[in-house]
Every structure is written in C-alpha cells, then in structure tokens.
Amino acid sequence: MSAARLGSVPGPVMVAAGCGGTGRELLPYADQSGLDGLDLVTRSITLDARSGGPGPRVVEVPGGLVNAVGLPNPGLEHFLATELPWLVRAGARVFVSVAGATMGEYADLARRLSRAPGVAGLEVNVGAPDEAGAGLFEVREPYHAASVIAAVRREFPTDRPVLAKLRPDVSRIVEGARACHEAGATAVVVGNAVPAAFADGRPAGLSGPAISPIALRCVAEVHRALPDVPTIGCGGVHDLASARAFLDAGARGVQVGTALLNDPTTVARLRAVLLPDHLTTPEETP
Template sequence: MSDRLRTTLGPLELPNPVLTASGCGGTGRELAQFSDLARLGAFVTTSVMPQARAGRPTPRVAETPSGLLTATGLPSPGVETFLERDLPWLIEQGVRTIVSVAGNSVEEYGDIASRLRNVPGVAAIEVNVACPNVEDRGRMFGWHPTAAASVVRAVRAYARPGLPVFAKLAPDVTDIVTIALACVDAGADGLTLINAMEGMAIDTGTLRPALTGVSGGLSGPAIRPVAVRCVYQVHAALPSTPIIGVGGVASGLDALEFILAGASAVAVGTALFHDPAAGPRVLRELDEALGARRLGRLADAVGLAHKPAGYVPPQVRPQEPEKEPQ
C-alpha cells in the first residue's frame, strides 16, 4: 500500500485512514477470520462499560431500505473481561486499538478511563456520548453540549496524559457544531461523526414495532448524506480538529467523499455485516481513487471540498503528457 494513505489524528499517527466502526467488529476475532486487522488503520472496539451487559432482548435488529435498525442496548463484556481477554488478544495480533467507552453517569466514564490509564496497547479512546444519563431522566449525554462536555472532561482527566481522546457524536441534535465545540473545549483531541440516527420500523405482519426497544439506531448507506453533512459543517467550524467520518462507508469512493468533506479517517461499520472483509477492500479502492485523481497524499484531499473552485492542492502529481505515436 502506498505512503499517500498515511494520516494523523491529532497525536495519533496511522499508516492508513480506514478503521472499523465501534460495535460492528465484535471483539476482533470475528473479523480476523476474513482479513488481517493489522492492515487497517485501527480497530475500534465495541463500547466498553463498567459491568457486563447482555443488552436488550430480541428482536433487536431490523433491516430497512439501504440501512439497518439496531436496538442492542449496548451489550458489553465489562471492563474486567475486556482487559483480561479481548485487549491482550488484539495486542498479540499487532492491531492498533481504539477503545470505545460508555457509561450511564459521568463517574462511570471517568472510572473506565482510569482503568485504561496504565494499560499498554491502547492507541486512543473514543467517548460514546450516545448513552442515557441516569442522573438526567435518561436523556442522552450527546443531546446537550454541557452534558457531552462533562463526560469528555471526565475521560480526559483520568486518561493517560497524551493519549488521544475522541468524542463520538450523534446527529439527532439541533446544532451538531455546538456539541462539537463543547467537546473540543472540554479536552477532546478529535471527533467521530456520526453515531447512528434514531429511527423506527413497524412490522406490518404483527402490527407492532419491529424492535423490542421500539426505536433504534439507523446505520448504513441511508445515513451517509447526513454524516457527510455533519463532517462538512464541523470541519468548517473546526478545521484543525481531526475527524473520523462514519456512516454508510461501503466503498473507496464513499470514503473519499468523507475525506473531501473534512475527515482525516473513516470507519467502516454496517458493511461488515454482509462483507466482513470490507475494510481492506475500501482501503484498496480509496488508494486507487486518490491515484486516479492525481492526489499525491491523503492529506491533500482532507477538506478539499471546502476550497474554491479551481484550487489545486500543492501535492497533486502532474499529469504525464501523452506520448506521440511513433
């Protein structure tokens, strides 16, 4: 793979910009049957919580046009099992690991960050703010800038100094830029955009909601335009803040769209359910797409859609002149 794919997410340097999305790769063992996880930029874990959780009862998954509705209830092995079983395996495989953390109170977020503080092999922490705050009538932390900032601040305070912290934001808010600014001000080194959107499906056979939890998170190609919009808006407001773009990435051109909007990396999620080797394929297609557009480095494409018409990146490779026929 060419060096043009190297990217940086704040203090974190990665050989390429393709990651897995949290919750879509299991513990990593499942995907490792189909491709070498160490070839990806990083593996993002399922959200780790203080205690083990089974999640909601079935049915908790429903297919929709160009998307998938899930209401899993954030099943988690718990931080103890993660540290004893899952993280050591990922380290043995040489996988760069970003640990997603979640909780139902500010204290729980801080507790998990403190448990990870002296653990080797953690490349970064991704703070999943799409969790209900039990101290605020169950409203999601990510719905309000003050609440979102509070959990980011707690993770930053207890995490290892210098360890990159990313806040993963949901799009179901009035102004995602305001939430992003609050998280960065609270100490986030970067942002992951976006989490799943809230949606619902009704089973016309049973005449009841298709999911036990009634509503769920919509992911897949159906939300990609929303995700690209969020990345574009946040990059415009925070051009120096690294962004991981998530939401319906299924091809190299999908990934390129996020990068042009302002993302420095992308995460593949729902596509993994029907194509577990999608990560390496997206990476290869992205490399080809950059080459076809004579872009010498991935960094030259980040946020390029914000530039005025006619702008040419400094690292664009000159087009080779056509050879005259002999």
C-alpha cells in the first residue's frame, strides 16, 4: 500500500454512523472549535427516503443498547440539499455512510456522491446485523462484501477514502477485511452491531461496551494477519482507556457511537487528548 493511501485514513477519532445525528444535535456538545475538522460519519443514506422500523427501536440493556432503527433517513436528494451543505459549512469532514438493496444502488449512491461538494469519503455499510430485515443487500460471504466495495470504488475518486464497515465476526473478519481491501477499501471499520434480538424476538443489533471485547479481538486478528490493512476500531469506545485499547491492538483510529447517546461530549474529550498525538506522530511507511 502506498504512503499516500495510508495518509488518507481518517482518525484518530470519528463519530460513528448515525450517532451524531445530522450534526446539529452534536454541535452544542463540541469544544470551542465546534465541528471544524471533525471526522463525522453520517447516518446511512439510501437512494429513497426511509421512515425506519416500528417501535420500540432502541432498548437499553446491561452493557449497551439493543436497536433496530431500520435506517431512517431522508433519501439521497434531500440529504444533498440540506444535511450535507450544513455539515460542510460547519467544517466537518463528512464521510457519508451508504446502504443499498443491490450493488447497483450502492454504485449509484457512490457516483452521485462523488460529484457532491464536501464529501470527504464514504463508509460502505456491509455489516448490518440484520440486512434482510432492513431490506439491504445481504452479505453472507466476504466476496459479497468485496463485490459491493468494488462497485463503489469504480464510481468514487481514488484519492478519497472508502471505508468498509464490517460486523465483528471473529471467525470471518480477517477474510472479510482482506477481500474488501483487495477490492479497493482504504480501511476497514471493525465493527458494526452484533446480531441480537429484542425481548419479543424481533431481530436487532447489540452495541456498546458489551461488544467491546469482541470488536477488540477482531481488530487484533486483522492487524496480526494483515498489518498493512488499516483498521478503525468501533464497539464500546467510551473513554480514553477503551480508545487506547483499540489503538494498542493495531487500529489507526476509533469510532464513537453508543457512548454519544449517554455523554455527547465523548468525542470532544477524546479528540482533545488523542488528536495532538496523532498530528505529531509521523506516518508509518510500508
């Protein structure tokens, strides 16, 4: 991998997909610089608007949240007209999370977002805990995820990062990371919510500190097997110790998600400590 491509990996702290709302919700809890320079992943955007799943969508459980939100979003056109321009004006580095029912939809999203001013990169949601239930392209094997990444990469500029968001499946994570990276992913985000269920049996995903040991194991496995594949750790990051655990395991950065619903200042606090170190640490060369 080239040094230029390594330099395109965002970090060290990102807002995980959907957990910063539209950005407006997070702004009151930012530091004095607001959202300027903040790596923010949007909620997953689909071609058409989605109202989301039935309630209750989010239930607190010991160690985290069980959720099945159904990817509510205004659709691509509305996002481009309203949410994206506001985030760009606020100074955020916007990484648009994209989700589709077919590879064609992913490609269409990538093509149209490639022309949108202010899009720093894409995060491709290929690891949702219940793709079929959410009406998304079903990723059963690593080559399915790789096919989606390849379709996106063909339509998106090579000098901007494409992140592959994978679920933290220890038995398949190395294979999935390798396949997505070879297909053109700049980095892999490990991981998404773990498949779970509500008390009534409805499929859902578990996120938060409860899944941190699993996500941490996955990051370590990828780094051990594929040291040149950049990873971004996601799953239960809520303080400096949990963030450093991912970095020590080999992650280039972390994403903060569920913690923001409990303490919206988490990202600002972590950036205050980790960003100066990140800016003064020279890039590794292969």
